[in-house]
Amino acid sequence: xxxxxxxxxxxxxxxxxxxxxxxxxxxxxxxxxxxxxxxxxxxxxxxxxxxxxxxxxxxxxxxxxxxxxxxxxxxxxxxxxxxxxxxxxxxxxxxxxxxxxxxxxxxxxxxxxxxxxxxxxxxxxxxxxxxxxxxxxxxxxxxxxxxxxxxxxxxxxxxxxxxxxxxxxxxxxxxxxxxxxxxxxxxxxxxxxxxxxxxxxxxxxxxxxxxxxxxxxxxxxxxxxxxxxxxxxxxxxxxxxxxxxxxxxxxxxxxxxxxxxxxxxxxxxxxxxxxxxxxxxxxxxxxxxxxxxxxxxxxxxxxxxxxxxxxxxxxxxxxxxxxxxxxxxxxxxxxxxxxxxxxxxxxxxxxxxxxxxxxxxxxxxxxxxxxxxxxxxxxxxxxxxxxxxxxxxxxxxxxxxxx
Amino acid sequence: xxxxxxxxxxxxxxxxxxxxxxxxxxxxxxxxxxxxxxxxxxxxxxxxxxxxxxxxxxxxxxxxxxxxxxxxxxxxxxxxxxxxxxxxxxxxxxxxxxxxxxxxxxxxxxxxxxxxxxxxxxxxxxxxxxxxxxxxxxxxxxxxxxxxxxxxxxxxxxxxxxxxxxxxxxxxxxxxxxxxxxxxxxxxxxx
Numbered sequence: 298x299x300x301x302x303x304x305x306x307x308x309x310x311x312x313x314x315x316x317x318x319x320x321x322x323x324x325x326x327x328x329x330x331x332x333x334x335x336x337x338x339x340x341x342x343x344x345x346x347x348x349x350x351x352x353x354x355x356x357x358x359x360x361x362x363x364x365x366x367x368x369x370x371x372x373x374x375x376x377x378x379x380x381x382x383x384x385x386x387x388x389x390x391x392x393x394x395x396x397x398x399x400x401x402x403x404x405x406x407x408x409x410x411x412x413x414x415x416x417x418x419x420x421x422x423x424x425x426x427x428x429x430x431x432x433x434x435x436x437x438x439x440x441x442x443x444x445x446x447x448x449x450x451x452x453x454x455x456x457x458x459x460x461x462x463x464x465x466x467x468x469x470x471x472x473x474x475x476x477x478x479x480x481x482x483x484x485x486x487x488x489x490x491x492x493x494x495x496x497x498x499x500x501x502x503x504x505x506x507x508x509x510x511x512x513x514x515x516x517x518x519x520x521x522x523x524x525x526x527x528x529x530x531x532x533x534x535x536x537x538x539x540x541x542x543x544x545x546x547x548x549x550x551x552x553x554x555x556x557x558x559x560x561x562x563x564x565x566x567x568x569x570x571x572x573x574x575x576x577x578x579x580x581x582x583x584x585x586x587x588x589x590x591x592x593x594x595x596x597x598x599x600x601x602x603x604x605x606x607x608x609x610x611x612x613x614x615x616x617x618x619x620x621x622x623x624x625x626x627x628x629x630x631x632x633x634x635x636x637x638x639x640x641x642x643x644x645x646x647x648x649x650x651x652x653x654x655x656x657x658x659x660x661x662x663x664x665x666x667x668x669x670x671x672x673x674x675x676x677x678x679x680x681x682x683x684x685x686x687x688x689x690x691x692x693x694x695x696x697x698x699x700x
Numbered sequence: 701x702x703x704x705x706x707x708x709x710x711x712x713x714x715x716x717x718x719x720x721x722x723x724x725x726x727x728x729x730x731x732x733x734x735x736x737x738x739x740x741x742x743x744x745x746x747x748x749x750x751x752x753x754x755x756x757x758x759x760x761x762x763x764x765x766x767x768x769x770x771x772x773x774x775x776x777x778x779x780x781x782x783x784x785x786x787x788x789x790x791x792x793x794x795x796x797x798x799x800x801x802x803x804x805x806x807x808x809x810x811x812x813x814x815x816x817x818x819x820x821x822x823x824x825x826x827x828x829x830x831x832x833x834x835x836x837x838x839x840x841x842x843x844x845x846x847x848x849x850x851x852x853x854x855x856x857x858x859x860x861x862x863x864x865x866x867x868x869x870x871x872x873x874x875x876x877x878x879x880x881x882x883x884x885x886x887x888x889x890x891x
Contacts, residue, residue, distance in 0.1 A: 317829070318829055318832060318833045318836065319828070319833075335866075338874075338875045339866045339869060339870065340840075340843050340862075340866070340875075340876035343836055343840040343843070344840065346833070346836065347836070348836045548866065551863070554867060557871075558866075561870055561871045561873060562873055565873035
C-alpha cells in the first residue's frame with residue numbers, strides 16, 4: 298500500500314518539489330494548443346515530478362467555468378478570457394486570475410463565406426462597400442465575447458472603417474463548430490484559430506480575407522492561464538509547469554521535422570481530430586487563401602522563438618484591457634498597469650526560463666505597430682483606449698455632459 | 701441515510717454501539733467478532749462507513765483494515781478502550797480515519813462520523829496524488845531505460861535519443877511512454 302507521508306507539508310522547509318503533482322490541464326481543439334499537448338504526452342513534465350492530464354473542452358465558456366471552479370488546474374486560454382474573468386466581465390463573478398506564460402503568437406484568421414466570394418466581396422474595400430450599401434447586416438462569428446478572436450475581428454473591421462458593433466452583427470461559436478455554421482449559412486464570416494480556417498478553405502466553403510498577423514505582427518494569442526489562488530497555493534507546481542511547456546515549445550521549433558510530427562500528433566482523435574492536411578501547411582507557414590494566392594508567411598503561428606513568444610509582457614495584458622474599454626466592455630478605466638502586474642506572473646516566468654536555459658532578461662513591456670499605424674507600447678493605456686475613431690466607449694458623452 | 705457496517709470485536713455478546721447507532725437513526729449491519737473476512741463483507745454489504753468496536757485492536761484487526769483501505773477504501777472509525785499511543789498510531793497508519801477511546805454517547809456519534817468522513821476524503825485525495833507520483837516515477841524510469849538502449853543502438857547522445865523517440869511517438873500519435881515500451885520490448889526480443 299502507499300504510505301501517507303508523516304508530514305505532507307515537507308516542501309515548506311525549502312524544497313522546490315511541486316506541491317501538487319497531478320495536474321488537470323484544459324485545452325481547446327486548436328493548432329495553437331500544440332505546446333501543451335506535446336508537453337503532456339512527450340515526457341516533458343515527468344522530470345519535474347508532474348503528471349499532466351489533458352482535458353479537452355467543448356467551448357471557451359466551458360473551459361472558463363472549469364478553470365474558475367478548480368476542476369481544471371490550468372489551461373490553454375485566450376488572453377482576453379483570463380482578463381475578463383479577472384475583471385468580472387461576462388457571465389461570472391470576478392476571480393483573481395494569473396497568466397503564467399504566453400503559449401503562442403499569430404496564426405488566427407478572418408474568413409468570409411463562399412457566398413460573399415461569389416458576389417465579388419474578396420477584398421477589404423469590397424467588404425467595406427458591401428457592409429455600407431447592403432441590407433441585411435452580415436453576421437460574423439468569433440469564439441468568446443472578450444476573447445482574442447472578437448478583439449482581432451473588431452480591430453480589423455474598425456481599421457477598414459466598419460463599426461463592428463453597429464455595421465455588422467456578431468455571434469459566438471465554439472472553434473470546432475465554425476465550419477459547420479459557415480456551411481449551414483448561419484454566418485457570413487468568422488475569426489478563428491487553425492485548423493478551422495484552413496479547413497473552411499480546403500472544403501471550398503470560404504476564403505481567408507486577412508490573417509491576424511497582418512493586424513499585429515507577432516501578436517499575443519493563447520496563454521497558460523490559471524487562478525491566482527493556484528499560483529499562490531502551488532508555486533513550485535506552477536513554475537515546473539512553465540518549465541515543461543517552455544521546453545516543449547522549444548522542441549516543436551527545433552526543426553521542420555519536429556513541426557511536422559507535431560502536426561501529426563495534433564491530428565489524432567484525442568486532440569484536434571482533424572485531417573493532417575488542414576493542420577500541417579499553416580503550422581509550417583504555408584498559406585493558401587482560397588482565392589488563388591499562396592505564400593510563405595513570415596509571421597505564422599509560433600510557439601517559442603527563443604522565448605520571445607512566451608514572456609507574459611505587461612503591455613500584452615494591458616492591450617486587451619484597452620480594447621475592452623474601447624468597445625464598452627469596461628465602463629471605466631481600470632488600473633491598467635496595476636492589474637497587469639497582478640495577472641502577468643513575470644517573476645515566476647523568469648525563474649522558470651532561467652532554469653531551462655531560456656533567456657530571462659526580457660523587458661516588462663514591448664512596442665508594436667498595428668495595422669492602422671498606431672503604436673502600442675503600454676505607456677499610456679487610458680489615452681490609447683480613447684484614441685480610436687471607431688469605438689463604443691460607453692461613458693464618453695455621458696461624462697462630458699456631467700462636467 | 702448512512703449505511704454502517706458494525707464489527708463487534710469485544711467479549712460482550714451484544715455490543716455497546718448497536719443501540720446508540722440505531723437510536724441515532726443509522727442503518728446498521730451488525731457483525732460479531734473479527735473472525736469474519738472483512739474485505740469480503742465490505743464487498744457484499746457496501747457500507748458508507750465501517751465501525752469497529754474493539755477492546756484492543758490486535759494485529760489481525762489492523763491487517764484486515766489495511767486490506768480494506770487498499771482495495772475498497774472506506775472511512776473506518778475505531779472505538780476502543782486501548783489508551784496506548786503506540787497502538788493508536790499503528791491503527792491510524794493502517795488506515796483508520798478516527799480512533800475514539802471510550803465514552804460512547806449517542807449524541808456524539810454524528811459529529812464523530814462527520815469528522816471521520818472528512819478525514820477520509822482528504823486522505824483519499826492525498827493517496828491518489830501519491831499513486832500518481834509513483835506511476836509517474838515508474839514511467840520516467842522506463843523512458844530512461846529506453847533512451848539508454850536507443851543511445852547504444854544508434855550510437856547517439858542523450859538529446860538525440862530523446863528527439864528520435866519523441867518524433868516517432870508524435871508521428872504515430874502516441875505517448876512517449878508507449879514508444880519507450882516498444883523499444884524495450886524490441887530490445888528484449890533481439891536480446
